Amino acid sequence: MSARQMCTFFGGDAAHPLGLASAMATQKRQSGKRSGKANPAEDEAVYQAILHALLEGKLKAGVKLAEPPLADIFGVSRERIRKVLHRLGAERRLEMIPNRGARVPRPTLDDVRRVYEAHRVLEAGVLTQLVRRVDDALIERLNAHLAEERAAATRGDRAASVRLSGAFHVHLVEALGNAELSRFLADLLSRSSVMVSVYEPATDSICAVDEHGAIVEALRARDVARAIAVSREHFLHVESRLHLDDDAAPVSEDLTAVFAAIKPKRRKR
């Protein structure tokens, strides 16, 4: 359950967009070859595909997303791509420059710090509200999640560790049941997921399980001050590990390779 929630933000597996894309392709085939009208889910499929690639970190920071190649890769009209790109731009997931197209944003170190600080501040508020409505069921759920985290850590599954670490904080906000707050956190996480690939040291897990456990303990004890203090230390700890990696990596990924698994129908020359 927790894994699926994270999937919404990070896109743990690539099965979902692929399924959508192929289903879409089938439907398109049956409507002739170039009727070109009325595909309500086609936008969504392309949107999800690009979004997943973005959140998975397959699209590196600074990469140019030109319309013609994408239209060719996905086998849709350029306007379709265009609309999706602008939508992603409006959601601040892509950087749109007038007359110069869309690029994957290249966050500065200050940007990353700002996102982490926002998350820290938000979680302080969440914890404040959460101690007012803790019950055994919530503690139970959080402990179950901690068990998952520990299991992943002990078996050395780094990918699962990172995913579950993020999911823990998602659990905390979701416990409040407020869609606005959940959306805001999702926004922050989606932004930091791109950042991780730039600034995060790949050598270590993002969040230490112990610190998560301490937060749960403080929650169980209804100790607001301690919960906030632990959470704050936790975030500062993570932030201190950020390092600048601007060693001029002009990763000129070609888009065909990134989206190869999604749409095996691109035929060039």
Place this chain on the structure above:
Amino acid sequence: MSARQMCTFFGGDAAHPLGLASAMATQKRQSGKRSGKANPAEDEAVYQAILHALLEGKLKAGVKLAEPPLADIFGVSRERIRKVLHRLGAERRLEMIPNRGARVPRPTLDDVRRVYEAHRVLEAGVLTQLVRRVDDALIERLNAHLAEERAAATRGDRAASVRLSGAFHVHLVEALGNAELSRFLADLLSRSSVMVSVYEPATDSICAVDEHGAIVEALRARDVARAIAVSREHFLHVESRLHLDDDAAPVSEDLTAVFAAIKPKRRKR
């Protein structure tokens, strides 16, 4: 200064969009009559005009925003309007229904409560972080703002009171200097500004100045618990005043009247 900040969210005066629109119209005239190409700021002008109307509450909840009439009113092509509408939809400021156009969202009472709760939780986090970096200058600024609020209240200026009440909370987040947090609050306020016109009792000021003063006092004393408690009470107080006004007001505003001041160039039959 504070008034101008709020203007970004609520749009206190309609002078700005008008200026943009008329300037745009002039530029368009000089390029012939229907060259129809290359107006980089035209999108922005239309966007700002609709956004301002939305935030000012001139566009009532549930109103349909059809493309043809808007294109006629603003004197631009339908595609232009279309793009702006979809952008506002991506920002969740308009409700987009496939094949059925754009409508001003009609928030439920639960929606309103959710927004207020989110603001409450966010402010708890902001205050927690803020007590760590209070200085005399901040207290000074907040007190100056309180003075403005009191002045508006004593002279019975309801519009200014409402505006300044919101601006107080903006001041609190802006004091942290975190753009992500400021954006989130702006998002919440822009949503509630639409809601106010539906659920808020028009008879009373939104925020009591005394409660704002109590928050500042707690901040000056570096008393986190008290600051949060006062803030919480403050919000609950406001929330308790919400009332359901679903008495079927099918306000079928025609768009021409709403945007009349913006573009006096619409010629129909």
Place this chain on the structure above:
DNA sequence: TTTTATGAAAATGTGCACATTTGGCATGGT
């Protein structure tokens, strides 16, 4: 009278052609 069917007008969605702008490359001048 209420409900259902039907068709026309209006509104939304989309591909396409074309204008404009950008970026790179070659050429020529200092």
Place this chain on the structure above:
DNA sequence: ACCATGCCAAATGTGCACATTTTCATAAAA
């Protein structure tokens, strides 16, 4: 060798025509 200028291919932006869908009004049937 270096910088400036101009040209050409590619990419972005936009209006337009047309397909599809919705909506509304009118008429027909229960």
